[in-house]
Amino acid sequence: MTRPRIPHRVGRPRTRPDMVLANKAYSSRAVREHLRRRGIRAVIPVPADQQGRRRCRGSRPPTFDRKANKQRNTVERCINRRKQRRGIATRHEKTATVHPAGLHITAILLRSAL
Structure with missing residues (x-):
């Protein structure tokens, strides 16, 4: 009996980033070596x-x-301003269509406040 083929993934192609921007919390030797x-x-x-x-060393x-x-x-700063909206921060909208609509x-x- 042959195994069924795994379907090709739909969505964004997997790419490698040029650089990773992170804050001081990610400044460990393990993270830097991994990258x-x-x-x-x-x-x-x-x-x-x-x-x-x-x-010293x-x-x-x-x-x-x-x-x-x-x-x-x-x-x-942009993400923090978005999270000031309670519905976005706590993710009340659980469906895959309503949550992105709230983000938009x-x-x-x-944008209109700027």
């Missing part, structure tokens, strides 16, 4: 305690792109 192995550039600020330990700090980090800050309405309201 480095996959050829993804990490734009993650180094916390002050890690900077101090790095100076004499190692070189990781590269940090301030311009790219400003983009992360802009995106986070929130985006329109945020």
Whole structure:
């Protein structure tokens, strides 16, 4: 008996990002090595305690792109403004069509407020 074929996935094609923008909480050796192995550039600020330990050992700090980090800050502020709407933050709308519609309405309201 032959096994049935698995159908091709529908949706966005899987791609590898050029860079990952993250905050200081993701500045661990494991995260940086994981991204480095996959050829993804990490734009993650180094916390002050890690900077101090790095100076003691004499190692070189990781590269940090301030311009790219400003983009992360802009995106986070936009997400936080969206989450001020209670229905979006708690995800009252459980269906796959109503929740994106709420996101669109929130985006329109945020855009008109600017």
